[in-house]
Amino acid sequence: MAKPFASSADLGEKRQSLEILADGVYALTAEGDPNVGAIEGEDFLVCFEALATPVAARRWLARLREHTDKPIRYLVLSHYHAVRVLGASAFGAEVIVTHEKTRELIAERGAQDWASEYARMPRLFEEPDSIPGLTWPTATFSDRFTIDLGGGRGDLVLQYCGRGHTEGDLVAWLPEQRVLFAGDLVESQAALYTGDAFHRDWVSTTLDRVAALGARTLVGGRGAVAEGDDAVAAAIGQTRDFLTAMLREVGASGSVKEAFERTHRALAPRYGSWPIFEHCLPFNVSRLWDELHGVERPRIWTAERDRQVWDELQS
């Protein structure tokens, strides 16, 4: 029997957990659904990631408002993917910050990505009609962007670490509290999505820079919060291992179909039961096959191309 397309049959509600990681530092995790966070400044808030729709974002904000009523000055978006950005209007933020590449990617492929992600995982798009349109950043940067939190709270540093999960990922780093919001550059016990990735940069220099920050607490794009040096190293190590195995298996294959089968065989014993593994793998292999055959930038995913690749590899 054919596997249902991507996560279209995944309709079970996930339990959301709000964790306080340090004084005024919050993370909301959801059993493998996209994570979000917030950081208190002296008299303002920085929110990290926006979820897929304003209605989904408002549910998160209602929980956050049990802890703080400070106004939201900054909304920081780690990259352009729809399930991270399309809830932005709910925040009413003064400033929406992304990496400069993310702005270009939204202009180039934001609309196609919205249609693609909605069809792949409709459950995340709670009341999709509440989305007013694409999300546009109002401040961008190339290397780093520092927010002074005020009141002795230190800085929040938004840092570009190189190409990885996309061409324009940022991480949000609290050097004093040693808390890192890594976006989808690191996953903790959730499968990687690499359909828009630069695998060779990601597995080497980019992850090296993420690791060199020396986080003691790491919030990945999906999955549980990694608490403590060992758990942080394990999350980064798992991400590196997943990418290394993909590069090895796809690199040794003579066709994209063989690449999918080899990669599935190699990864399934360790990662097969983790969230979105089956969903991601065909798109991941398709992109890595391209990357290893001279396609520099990821081809744009459309709802049609998603189906073609799924039918070719996964059914």
Ligand SMILES: [Zn+2]
């Ligand atoms: Zn993503």
